[in-house]
Amino acid sequence: MIAGQRAAGRTYATIGVVDSRYCRGPIRLPRVLIAECDMNQTERERLAKRLSALSLKQARQEMRRLDPAAEMKFWRNTMWDEYHTLFVLPGAGLTITLVERVDLEQTDKREFSGPKGRTRQKTAYRYIEARVDPLDRPVPTE
Numbered sequence: 001m002i003a004g005q006r007a008a009g010r011t012y013a014t015i016g017v018v019d020s021r022y023c024r025g026p027i028r029l030p031r032v033l034i035a036e037c038d039m040n041q042t043e044r045e046r047l048a049k050r051l052s053a054l055s056l057k058q059a060r061q062e063m064r065r066l067d068p069a070a071e072m073k074f075w076r077n078t079m080w081d082e083y084h085t086l087f088v089l090p091g092a093g094l095t096i097t098l099v100e101r102v103d104l105e106q107t108d109k110r111e112f113s114g115p116k117g118r119t120r121q122k123t124a125y126r127y128i129e130a131r132v133d134p135l136d137r138p139v140p141t142e
Contacts, residue, residue, distance in 0.1 A: 051130035067091040097131040
C-alpha cells in the first residue's frame with residue numbers, strides 16, 4: 001500500500017502495511033522521498049564533466065552544495081579495476097558515482113603476516129571521473 005503526502009513542495013509516500021497486533025506503542029511507517037530529476041541528459045553530462053575536473057574533495061563539497069541531504073551509500077566499492085564511491089542526492093533526484101583507480105607500488109618493507117620474502121605494497125588512489133545518473137527508485141527518509 002502506498003499513501004502519498006505533499007510537504008514543502010516534495011512528494012512523500014508511505015510504503016507498507018503494519019499489523020497493530022505485533023506492535024506496542026505508536027506505529028511509524030517509513031516515509032520515502034520521491035524526487036523528480038529535473039536535469040536532462042546534456043545537463044547531467046555537463047555536471048559530470050565539471051565534477052571530473054575537480055579533485056575528489058572538491059567534488060564531494062560540490063555535491064553537498066547541490067543537495068545538503070546527500071548521502072554516501074558506498075565508499076570505494078570495487079568494480080573490476082575501479083573503486084566506486086556512490087552518493088545519492090534525493091533532493092536533486094540524482095546518483096553520482098566517483099570513480100578512482102589504484103596505483104600499487106612494491107616497497108622494501110617486509111610483510112610479517114605473510115610468507116617469508118613477501119613485501120608490503122604502497123597504495124595510491126587516483127580520482128578519474130564522475131558519473132551522474134537519475135535516481136531510479138525512492139530513497140527512505142526519517
